[in-house]
Amino acid sequence: MRRLGRAVGALEEPAVEKIAKDQKEDPFQVLIATMLSAQTRDAVTHAASTRLFRVARTPRTMGRLPVDEIERLIYPVSFYRHKAVHVQATCEQILSRFGGRVPDTMDALLTLPGVGRKTANLVLILAHQSPDNICVDTHVHRISNRLGWVITRTPDETEQALYRVVPRKWWPLVNLYLVTWGQNVCRPVYPRCDVCVVADLCPRIGVRKP
Numbered sequence: 001m002r003r004l005g006r007a008v009g010a011l012e013e014p015a016v017e018k019i020a021k022d023q024k025e026d027p028f029q030v031l032i033a034t035m036l037s038a039q040t041r042d043a044v045t046h047a048a049s050t051r052l053f054r055v056a057r058t059p060r061t062m063g064r065l066p067v068d069e070i071e072r073l074i075y076p077v078s079f080y081r082h083k084a085v086h087v088q089a090t091c092e093q094i095l096s097r098f099g100g101r102v103p104d105t106m107d108a109l110l111t112l113p114g115v116g117r118k119t120a121n122l123v124l125i126l127a128h129q130s131p132d133n134i135c136v137d138t139h140v141h142r143i144s145n146r147l148g149w150v151i152t153r154t155p156d157e158t159e160q161a162l163y164r165v166v167p168r169k170w171w172p173l174v175n176l177y178l179v180t181w182g183q184n185v186c187r188p189v190y191p192r193c194d195v196c197v198v199a200d201l202c203p204r205i206g207v208r209k210p
């Protein structure tokens with residue numbers, strides 16, 4: 001983690017991290033950007049979030065937008081129709097059930113439409129500064145298994161396994177480091193093991209085409 005931390009400093013940050021910093025860790029904008037980011041390239045997520053936040057930055061203003069307007073603003077993120085419905089429904093629930101504030105517990109976040117553990121963990125880490133969460137997406141799942149930190153089949157299994165093997169002080173940084181590494185070096189296909197700063201520590205489990 002120390003080596004990765006030094007190396008990722010020189011690389012482009014993931015879109016949601018960038019949005020969280022730009023928006024001063026505003027929980028609502030972190031939540032919406034994370035919802036938009038699922039299965040979507042970072043540049044697309046960043047552009048779509050920027051367009052949406054230019055029109056509406058709060059649950060009240062965003063919840064008033066018609067779904068087709070949200071669709072238009074967030075296109076071409078993946079599943080933009082589903083996401084537009086979830087964004088609007090989430091705004092309504094934040095207003096009606098949580099007094100206009102994004103909840104700060106896992107259980108409450110998981111009751112929002114379209115919010116799974118990945119989104120909830122990232123909101124808790126980036127917007128509520130939780131030191132108690134690890135956010136696992138496809139990059140974290142893949143790289144943790146390649147490195148041999150865990151032997152798991154799904155991101156949810158990986159999250160639980162990582163709580164057991166990663167020292168607690170690194171928990172909030174696992175996502176930032178491994179997502180950045182996964183986008184730039186330890187890519188899904190053809191990982192760049194020849195330039196990897198942890199190559200000498202990595203058993204490259206499951207890597208067939210470095």
Ligand code: SF4
Nearest residue numbers: 186191193196199202
């Ligand atoms: S050595 Fe290769 S497989 Fe291992 S972390 Fe680095 S890029 Fe990924």
